[in-house]
Amino acid sequence: AQSVSQHNHHVILSEAASLELGCNYSYGGTVNLFWYVQYPGQHLQLLLKYFSGDPLVKGIKGFEAEFIKSKFSFNLRKPSVQWSDTAEYFCAVTRGLYSSASKIIFGSGTRLSIRP
Amino acid sequence: DAGVTQSPTHLIKTRGQQVTLRCSPKSGHDTVSWYQQALGQGPQFIFQYYEEEERQRGNFPDRFSGHQFPNYSSELNVNALLLGDSALYLCASGTNTGELFFGEGSRLTVL
Numbered sequence: 001a002q003s004v005s006q007h008n009h010h011v012i013l014s015e016a017a018s019l020e021l022g023c024n025y026s027y028g029g030t031v032n033l034f035w036y037v038q039y040p041g042q043h044l045q046l047l048l049k050y051f052s053g054d055p056l057v058k059g060i061k062g063f064e065a066e067f068i069k070s071k072f073s074f075n076l077r078k079p080s081v082q083w084s085d086t087a088e089y090f091c092a093v094t095r096g097l098y099s100s101a102s103k104i105i106f107g108s109g110t111r112l113s114i115r116p
Numbered sequence: 117d118a119g120v121t122q123s124p125t126h127l128i129k130t131r132g133q134q135v136t137l138r139c140s141p142k143s144g145h146d147t148v149s150w151y152q153q154a155l156g157q158g159p160q161f162i163f164q165y166y167e168e169e170e171r172q173r174g175n176f177p178d179r180f181s182g183h184q185f186p187n188y189s190s191e192l193n194v195n196a197l198l199l200g201d202s203a204l205y206l207c208a209s210g211t212n213t214g215e216l217f218f219g220e221g222s223r224l225t226v227l
Binding site: 004006036042043044045046049090092103104105106107108109 | 119120149151156157158159160161164172174206208215216218219220221
C-alpha cells in the first residue's frame with residue numbers, strides 16, 4: 001500500500017536556524033508530491049508541489065523542496081526560519097498523472113515550533 | 117471569492133447517533149473530497165464526489181456516506197457513531213492544477 005513517512009514528529013528551532021523536514025514515500029511509479037502547511041487555527045494550504053521537471057521546487061514564503069527519485073524522498077527546506085513559520089507541515093503524494101480525481105495521501109505531519 | 121466553507125464548525129454527538137456535515141466548494145470547482153483528521157495525524161481520505169457520484173473511496177466503512185448536489189455542494193453522513201469517529205472532518209475542492217483548497221473543518225466530538 002502507498003504510504004508517506006515523515007520522520008520528525010516535532011521539531012524545535014530558534015529563529016534564523018535552517019530547516020529540513022524529511023519525507024519519504026513508498027510508491028515506485030509516477031508520483032506527484034506536495035507539502036501542505038497548517039498554521040495555528042487556520043486551514044491547510046499548499047506550500048509547494050512537484051509534478052515533473054526540475055526536481056528542486058520553490059514554494060511560497062521561502063520554502064523549497066527537492067525530489068530525489070532514487071531515495072523516494074521529497075524533503076522540505078528553508079535556509080532561515082522565522083517565528084511565523086510555527087505550524088504543522090504535511091507531506092503528501094498522488095500517483096500517476098495528476099488530475100482533480102487524484103487521491104492525495106498525507107503523511108502524519110511534523111509540528112514545527114520556532115523559538116523567538 | 118469565497119473559499120471552501122464547511123458547517124457546522126463544532127458539534128458534539130453521542131455514540132450511536134448520526135451526523136451530517138456540509139461543504140460548499142470554492143467557486144468554479146466541481147470536485148469535492150472529504151478527509152478525516154484525527155488528533156496528531158495527517159488527513160485520511162474518505163471519498164471524493166464528482167458530478168453527483170462517488171468517484172473514489174478510501175478505507176472507511178459503509179457507515180460513512182456522502183452526497184453531492186447539482187450546485188456541487190456536498191454532505192458527509194456518518195451513521196452509528198463510535199467514539200473513534202471523533203476527529204476534524206475536512207472538505208477540499210480542487211482543479212487539475214494540483215492544488216487542493218481546504219475548508220477549516222468540522223470538529224466532531226463523540227461522547
